[in-house]
Amino acid sequence: MRNKEILDLMIMGKKISIACPPKDKEGLINAAEILNEHIESIPDKSNALILTSLDLAFKSQLPQEGSTLSKTEEKNLNDLIAKIKQSMS
Numbered sequence: 001m002r003n004k005e006i007l008d009l010m011i012m013g014k015k016i017s018i019a020c021p022p023k024d025k026e027g028l029i030n031a032a033e034i035l036n037e038h039i040e041s042i043p044d045k046s047n048a049l050i051l052t053s054l055d056l057a058f059k060s061q062l063p064q065e066g067s068t069l070s071k072t073e074e075k076n077l078n079d080l081i082a083k084i085k086q087s088m089s
Helices: 022-040 045-061 071-087
Strands: 005-011 014-020
Touching: 005 022, 014 022, 014 071, 022 045, 022 071, 045 071
Parallel strands: none
Antiparallel strands: 005 014
16 A cells, blocks of 8 residues: 555545545545535435435536546546445445
8 A cells, every 4th residue: 555545534424434645635535525515415315425426427427617527536536436335335
């Protein structure tokens, strides 16, 4: 686990620990905040994570005005979503 550190995030009130390169730490913290904001906006909390993941994945495919996710950012977001799903199983 060279060049990586453990990052603790709170998603839906659950502590998620992931290993990440130091350069990705800020982006993952921001991604977790975005994820939590989306989850909070969904009334159906039993499916909030799935619906939020679907919404973010859908939006990542749409053309953006002036800003798009880089391949690294998209991979990090998808990795985070997969880890969250795994931790909730």
